[in-house]
Amino acid sequence: MPATRRPARPKPPPRALPRGGRHPLTQEAVAQSQRARLLDAVGHVVAAKGFKAATVADVIALAGVSRRTFYEQFTDLEACFLAAYQDGMQNLFAAIREALRGRADADWRERVRLSIDAYLRTLAAAPELSWTFSVESLGAGNQALQQRGWVLEQWVAQWRALLVRREREEPKARPVADSSLLAMVGGIEELVRDRLRRQGARGLPQLAGPITEFTLAVLGG
Numbered sequence: 045m046p047a048t049r050r051p052a053r054p055k056p057p058p059r060a061l062p063r064g065g066r067h068p069l070t071q072e073a074v075a076q077s078q079r080a081r082l083l084d085a086v087g088h089v090v091a092a093k094g095f096k097a098a099t100v101a102d103v104i105a106l107a108g109v110s111r112r113t114f115y116e117q118f119t120d121l122e123a124c125f126l127a128a129y130q131d132g133m134q135n136l137f138a139a140i141r142e143a144l145r146g147r148a149d150a151d152w153r154e155r156v157r158l159s160i161d162a163y164l165r166t167l168a169a170a171p172e173l174s175w176t177f178s179v180e181s182l183g184a185g186n187q188a189l190q191q192r193g194w195v196l197e198q199w200v201a202q203w204r205a206l207l208v209r210r211e212r213e214e215p216k217a218r219p220v221a222d223s224s225l226l227a228m229v230g231g232i233e234e235l236v237r238d239r240l241r242r243q244g245a246r247g248l249p250q251l252a253g254p255i256t257e258f259t260l261a262v263l264g265g
Contacts, residue, residue, distance in 0.1 A: 081108065082103060082107045082109065084107070086121070086125050088176075096183070098121060122187060122188075125188070126187055126188065129176075140162045140202075142162070144162075152206055156206065156259050159202075159206075160255050160259060167236065168246060168249055178240055179240060204225060207263065210263065227262075232259070
């Protein structure tokens with residue numbers, strides 16, 4: 045069984061507001077900043093301690109906000125974790141879209157390569173959050189599993205959109221069922237989790253070649 049490479053300790057979240065005195069931010073901007081810090085903090089705390097051992101006290105200490113502020117934003121730790129999970133996945137999808145921006149000339153195979161490279165590099169750039177949402181989310185309860193179902197649906201939709209492009213470029217290409225796309229997504233996730241456990245996030249970009257080859261095979265390449 046591979047060794048588990050859990051991140052050692054949480055790191056302070058960015059985007060902290062100035063301490064003391066006045067600042068020009070509106071109340072809404074302050075609330076948004078506090079929420080962002082809480083979402084970042086819960087990801088780091090869960091990476092370091094595990095979901096079951098993490099507490100609200102851990103999160104607010106790292107985020108630098110009060111307990112009252114936490115409960116103005118979230119009903120409990122699970123709600124904060126689920127919001128962070130969704131936010132993290134949205135950021136990941138945004139990174140992939142950014143990698144494809146301006147590459148209208150790229151054929152569908154090149155877009156597969158670009159997407160997977162952006163996916164792995166984004167995960168590698170945030171080791172604690174990658175561990176939290178790839179590994180810890182599996183043991184975070186039923187709500188987290190439902191959230192993961194939503195994430196899988198988003199991935200299938202992303203690949204289905206790419207297949208529409210493939211069908212324009214290669215009208216005779218064979219169709220690919222959604223069940224095959226779901227199996228492909230699950231396989232990619234498991235490769236990522238295995239690499240995180242064995243080597244940590246720094247090893248993720250090395251998976252670009254094998255995952256690209258696997259994806260092209262499933263999609264008809």
